[in-house]
Amino acid sequence: MRSLKRSMGKMLNESKLAEMRCEERELMTSNSQYIPEQKKKRVIAPILSLVIPGSGQMVLKKTWRGVTVFIVTLILSFLVQWGFSNFAIGEIAVGGLKTSWLWIPLALFWLWNVLDAYLLSIQKTAPPLLAFIFAAVVLYTIAWVVTDVNLDRLVTRFDAAKTVMTKVVNPDYIQVYKDGKFEVCGWNCIGDYLDAKIKGESVPHLRVSENVGDIFGRQGTVTATWWDKLFRGIRVGVRIPGFETGKLIETIAIGLMATIFSTILAIPVSFLAAHNIMSHVPGGKVVYYIVRTLLNVVRAVDTVVWGLLIIVWVGLGSFAGVIALTIHSIAALAKLYSEEIEHIDPGPVEAIEATGGNFLQVIRYAVIPQIIPSFLSYTLLRWDINMRSATVIGFVAGGGIGFFVLETIRIGGYQQYAAALWAVAVVIILVDMISSKWRNKILEDKPKAPDKTTWSRIRTWIYIILGLAVFTYCWNITGINPKNLFNPGVTFGRLLKDFVSLDLSQSVLAGVTKQMITTVMQALLATTLGALVAIPFSFLAAKNLTGKSKFSAWIYHITRSIFNILRSIEALLYVAIFVYWVGIGPFAGMLALAITTFALIGKLFSEAIENIDTGPIEAVNATGANKLQMIMYAVVPQIVPPFLSYLIYQWDINIRMATIIGFAGGGGIGLTLNSYFGSLQYHKAGTVVAMIVIVVALLDFTSAKIREKFV
Amino acid sequence: MLIVKDLVKTYPNGTQALKGVNFQVDDGEFLAVIGLSGSGKSTLLRCINRLIEPTSGTILWNDIDITAAKGKEIRMIRRQIGMVFQQFNLVKRSSVYNNVMSGRLGYVPTFPSLLQSFSREDRERAANNLAMVGLEDKAHVRADSLSGGQQQRVGIARALMQEPKIILADEPVASLDPVLAHSILKYLEQLNKERGITVLCSLHFLDLVHRYATRAIALKDGLVVFEGLPSEIDDAQFKEIYGQDAERIEIS
Ligand SMILES: Nc1ncnc2c1ncn2[C@@H]1O[C@H](COP(=O)(O)OP(=O)(O)OP(=O)(O)O)[C@@H](O)[C@H]1O
Numbered sequence: 001m002r003s004l005k006r007s008m009g010k011m012l013n014e015s016k017l018a019e020m021r022c023e024e025r026e027l028m029t030s031n032s033q034y035i036p037e038q039k040k041k042r043v044i045a046p047i048l049s050l051v052i053p054g055s056g057q058m059v060l061k062k063t064w065r066g067v068t069v070f071i072v073t074l075i076l077s078f079l080v081q082w083g084f085s086n087f088a089i090g091e092i093a094v095g096g097l098k099t100s101w102l103w104i105p106l107a108l109f110w111l112w113n114v115l116d117a118y119l120l121s122i123q124k125t126a127p128p129l130l131a132f133i134f135a136a137v138v139l140y141t142i143a144w145v146v147t148d149v150n151l152d153r154l155v156t157r158f159d160a161a162k163t164v165m166t167k168v169v170n171p172d173y174i175q176v177y178k179d180g181k182f183e184v185c186g187w188n189c190i191g192d193y194l195d196a197k198i199k200g201e202s203v204p205h206l207r208v209s210e211n212v213g214d215i216f217g218r219q220g221t222v223t224a225t226w227w228d229k230l231f232r233g234i235r236v237g238v239r240i241p242g243f244e245t246g247k248l249i250e251t252i253a254i255g256l257m258a259t260i261f262s263t264i265l266a267i268p269v270s271f272l273a274a275h276n277i278m279s280h281v282p283g284g285k286v287v288y289y290i291v292r293t294l295l296n297v298v299r300a301v302d303t304v305v306w307g308l309l310i311i312v313w314v315g316l317g318s319f320a321g322v323i324a325l326t327i328h329s330i331a332a333l334a335k336l337y338s339e340e341i342e343h344i345d346p347g348p349v350e351a352i353e354a355t356g357g358n359f360l361q362v363i364r365y366a367v368i369p370q371i372i373p374s375f376l377s378y379t380l381l382r383w384d385i386n387m388r389s390a391t392v393i394g395f396v397a398g399g400g401i402g403f404f405v406l407e408t409i410r411i412g413g414y415q416q417y418a419a420a421l422w423a424v425a426v427v428i429i430l431v432d433m434i435s436s437k438w439r440n441k442i443l444e445d446k447p448k449a450p451d452k453t454t455w456s457r458i459r460t461w462i463y464i465i466l467g468l469a470v471f472t473y474c475w476n477i478t479g480i481n482p483k484n485l486f487n488p489g490v491t492f493g494r495l496l497k498d499f500v501s502l503d504l505s506q507s508v509l510a511g512v513t514k515q516m517i518t519t520v521m522q523a524l525l526a527t528t529l530g531a532l533v534a535i536p537f538s539f540l541a542a543k544n545l546t547g548k549s550k551f552s553a554w555i556y557h558i559t560r561s562i563f564n565i566l567r568s569i570e571a572l573l574y575v576a577i578f579v580y581w582v583g584i585g586p587f588a589g590m591l592a593l594a595i596t597t598f599a600l601i602g603k604l605f606s607e608a609i610e611n612i613d614t615g616p617i618e619a620v621n622a623t624g625a626n627k628l629q630m631i632m633y634a635v636v637p638q639i640v641p642p643f644l645s646y647l648i649y650q651w652d653i654n655i656r657m658a659t660i661i662g663f664a665g666g667g668g669i670g671l672t673l674n675s676y677f678g679s680l681q682y683h684k685a686g687t688v689v690a691m692i693v694i695v696v697a698l699l700d701f702t703s704a705k706i707r708e709k710f711v
Numbered sequence: 712m713l714i715v716k717d718l719v720k721t722y723p724n725g726t727q728a729l730k731g732v733n734f735q736v737d738d739g740e741f742l743a744v745i746g747l748s749g750s751g752k753s754t755l756l757r758c759i760n761r762l763i764e765p766t767s768g769t770i771l772w773n774d775i776d777i778t779a780a781k782g783k784e785i786r787m788i789r790r791q792i793g794m795v796f797q798q799f800n801l802v803k804r805s806s807v808y809n810n811v812m813s814g815r816l817g818y819v820p821t822f823p824s825l826l827q828s829f830s831r832e833d834r835e836r837a838a839n840n841l842a843m844v845g846l847e848d849k850a851h852v853r854a855d856s857l858s859g860g861q862q863q864r865v866g867i868a869r870a871l872m873q874e875p876k877i878i879l880a881d882e883p884v885a886s887l888d889p890v891l892a893h894s895i896l897k898y899l900e901q902l903n904k905e906r907g908i909t910v911l912c913s914l915h916f917l918d919l920v921h922r923y924a925t926r927a928i929a930l931k932d933g934l935v936v937f938e939g940l941p942s943e944i945d946d947a948q949f950k951e952i953y954g955q956d957a958e959r960i961e962i963s
């Protein structure tokens with residue numbers, strides 16, 4: 001809201017400036033030299049733009065506009081040509097010559113740019129909406145083809161969808177003995193059983209299925225640890241009876257350990273990446289830029305991709321998962337932390353410096369107390385994110401529920417898969433709730449009365465002991481073994497060597513480019529589709545619109561719950577459902593991405609609607625406007641900026657997700673990466689990783705710029 | 712004695728905040744620094760304890776060249792010069808006690824101080840200084856739960872922890888109600904009179920200058936345009952300092 005006001009203020013200033021410039025011009029028309037100069041530009045700018053798009057705008061000192069037009073034209077032309085030669089996109093025959101009709105919207109875009117240059121020279125602008133439409137036609141047509149969208153398959157294979165959905169809503173938790181063997185007992189079966197039980201009829205034999213043991217854990221044998229040695233005198237490494245942890249527990253442990261490690265490691269790094277700190281240290285500027293760049297590169301590579309690299313280092317298992325999550329999480333946290341450090345109140349820093357305190361004392365007394373709440377809340381946020389990543393890291397690293405899901409999909413056990421999905425949903429929803437509740441409490445940052453009673457001390461100790469116990473337990477079940485870090489796998493050396501000498505041959509580059517474009521297009525379509533569907537639903541999930549009467553409160557709760565349940569599962573886990581429905585490939589991956597987009601965007605949009613200021617609505621109503629006018633003038637202007645910013649945010653997420661969606665059969669660059677790694681072709685795998693880093697970093701940069709300009 | 716000679720400060724963006732300032736302050740004076748907003752008062756005060764690097768000129772304090780000091784020397788000088796800020800500059804989330812204690816950092820060894828471990832002497836000193844500003848019962852509440860006037864008193868207690876010979880006060884009362892302004896300035900006056908601490912204080916209101924200062928200098932566009940007793944500021948001087956359109960107003 002505040003940024004909106006600020007930008008409006010800016011607009012006002014700019015219009016005033018423009019006015020002033022006009023006056024200036026009128027004054028200057030008396031100056032004989034001025035007219036030819038102006039006229040010359042009026043002719044030259046459009047001509048320049050006709051030859052090199054954007055150059056006319058640049059000559060007229062609209063550098064940003066010019067550069068954008070130039071780059072967009074370049075990208076669109078490349079895409080049209082590329083799409084035509086690879087997929088024959090938009091093929092038409094013109095007098096025996098085969099070409100693509102997509103050159104038409106591109107030509108229109110080009111013309112728009114010429115018109116824009118002319119209009120700019122007479123202090124007007126061409127409507128940007130037109131340019132958007134021309135560009136969108138090109139982009140979406142290509143996206144449609146490369147992501148292999150087949151709407152008819154959604155319909156013709158609807159039976160498959162019904163089958164898989166039936167399986168998904170009847171997860172394998174309980175089994176019934178029937179015709180000499182056990183089979184899954186779904187909701188109907190459980191209903192019948194309860195019914196019979198109540199009526200006192202004979203009931204079939206039920207049992208908890210093996211699957212539950214796999215997911216949650218079961219009584220079995222475990223390997224003795226130093227813990228058992230300490231308390232029970234059993235030698236470390238001996239198999240003893242105990243609780244075998246299930247894959248879900250392992251997942252929770254992975255997420256927790258990664259959060260703890262990454263927080264500890266991110267704190268020192270964040271100081272190195274904070275401008276206001278490093279400018280006080282000799283040579284700090286250089287360190288600052290290096291660390292910042294490094295953080296961006298590390299963050300651009302998704303956790304799952306890190307997993308691929310790490311398993312070469314320490315081998316398959318939960319430990320690899322912990323490391324992969326930790327690495328990505330250090331980069332993400334350090335960036336957020338360092339921004340927080342950069343935004344502290346400089347007053348106390350000045351005050352402590354004025355007392356003669358040294359650098360360390362300034363940090364201890366003026367910086368640290370200020371950053372504690374925001375650091376804690378970012379850590380909690382990251383815990384939530386890490387838990388979600390932990391559910392999928394097993395797809396490559398071999399630990400946690402992701403590994404289990406991969407196995408069930410491989411054998412076509414969709415009901416076992418569903419059991420895992422529902423379990424994950426419950427855990428993630430809980431984590432989400434706990435994390436956001438704590439975050440709110442921390443950010444309120446209410447001054448507490450100092451609590452020095454004996455009970456509070458005892459409580460603190462209980463927390464510390466409990467925390468240590470959980471930590472040790474998680475350490476054990478995730479198989480953390482620092483020794484493995486110094487004992488890398490046999491091919492790790494080769495991987496490092498190959499990664500500095502990438503395979504940049506024509507054929508590899510062409511293949512990687514193709515998959516990368518597919519990936520970006522998947523993200524584009526998924527974001528568009530997900531958001532379009534989410535918009536109407538988000539109005540239903542806004543408390544200020546639907547929370548009023550009893551009936552609409554139901555609608556509110558149901559939509560909210562749908563968002564929350566769908567949001568708790570990572571896109572990678574959804575892919576299997578769509579693969580069953582529409583077949584392996586980018587279309588399935590795109591649909592899976594669209595589901596998570598729908599859920600997250602729906603939630604964010606509905607919150608944006610809940611947060612609108614009622615003041616303007618009252619004001620517009622007071623003028624006697626009707627409902628539609630009220631929405632147009634009081635509601636829409638308030639929700640467009642947050643909607644845009646959430647869309648960009650979602651787009652950033654989707655790009656990253658799209659790079660890994662291929663690991664589950666969802667097409668795109670993930671597939672290529674996985675197969676290069678699988679066949680130990682590290683030269684080529686390195687090329688893919690480099691491509692991902694470059695593209696993700698560039699798109700991140702672009703969206704940051706767009707956010708600055710428009711939101 | 713503090714002697715400021717030809718002090719020039721040009722900010723990196725080219726703003727000339729000080730253009731050759733000359734004056735001196737005897738020990739035990741209460742010097743008011745007045746001038747319009749942007750005339751360079753804050754810049755001048757911050758040059759004296761080197762929070763801002765002067766571009767050229769010298770500041771001599773009892774034969775120590777403050778402008779020539781480096782690294783550790785600067786900190787040794789700073790710890791003898793207390794500073795009080797317009798925005799109080801307390802660490803809001805820390806307790807009043809910790810804020811006061813932080814005034815002692817220049818004197819204590821680094822490592823124990825990082826663990827918040829202070830000698831008994833220093834803890835008593837903190838208790839005494841809090842008592843001096845009348846906040847002994849607030850020691851363990853968070854700084855942001857105090858009112859503005861109370862926060863500024865914490866700021867004074869923090870400066871007192873340094874056992875300063877000079878206190879630099881940059882508009883210490885500009886964020887406070889007029890009534891509170893007097894209470895804060897009375898503390899400074901008391902320190903000046905009873906402990907002989909030299910006070911350099913920038914102020915906005917002339918009647919506060921008349922009431923508390925023993926001498927005044929006025930800055931305009933980075934130059935000293937008046938130096939003398941507060942009572943010598945007549946209407947002509949006033950217009951010279953504040954411009955033709957200014958009106959004299961009184962606060963109670
Ligand atoms: N960090 C800085 N960078 C550039 N210019 C600065 C900076 N700090 C202050 N200035 C400029 O230097 C001049 C003097 O500023 P200074 O803050 O010393 O004035 P002041 O008398 O304290 O004003 P006020 O009463 O508003 O606090 C002003 O023109 C100001 O804009």
Ligand SMILES: [Mg+2]
Nearest residue numbers: 752753754882
């Ligand atoms: Mg100032």
